[in-house]
Amino acid sequence: MSDAADPTPGAFPFTAGLAFDPMIGARMMTGRGHGSWLGMRYHAHGSDWLELALPWRADLVGVEATGVLASGPIISLMDNATSMAVWTRLGVWRPQVTVDLRVDYMRAAEPGRTIVGRGECYKVTRSIAFVRGIAYDESPDDPIAHVTGTFIAMDGNPR
């Protein structure tokens, strides 16, 4: 079983209002904590969306007999991808926390395949960011899961 080492604690390189470059920001954020332990990495982004990839790993499996990935890592992937989509849309980093997240599981992930989580931020207000997204392996047209959620800004919206 390929178990990953615990992430090394590092300084948190973000402050409110700091310009957020999606590629650099996502690489820095996936280099620490839970995302780092899961093996998440930057995949792609647009003006209001960002994709992270999560390679399959034996110790992330939910049903040992089938090798299907647990749903927990998929929720984590979508939480991170949608969160980063908010900063991608804003162009700046602001502290925020997840208010709620709903995940619909449309099919099981294929064992062995890397999962891509695409988060999209479709609306930002002073306090709330509205997000949605999908997790897929082969094609975004055949998603594994669909998510919707909201984040709340911790000190208002930077201008």
Add this chain to the structure above:
Amino acid sequence: MNAGDPLVSGGGFALPPYANALGIEIERDAAGGAPVLAVDFSGRIEGRPGYLHGGALSGLMEMAAIAALQADLAGRGDAVRLKPVNVSVEFMRGGTAQRTYARGRVTRAGRRLAVVSAEAWQDDPAAPIATALMNIILSPAE
């Protein structure tokens, strides 16, 4: 399907590799009732600095919901396959760097569908840090 598969009832609840890797443990296994699951804080489950990651917390609550349903279904004669349809998670408080607990509660387990909730807390069970609500399809296991 193997006994101990967390998604098939009747084999007893066994934590899957993901739960073991995160450090999730069965804290208290009440006979016939929903077990309490627990996980210690570590860098593996850290989100923003010093706080529990929402996805890891959701994973813990999903596991607790499945365990509660397993316990509830144990009285049925035939093994039942569980297929999660969706989960809704509400985050009420930031989870700080300490041990976190979760327990599920079966709201309704019918023939084809179960509705199961779960709560997570840290020092005070009366002050949950997050809740989850799951819909789970039930079907006969081959």
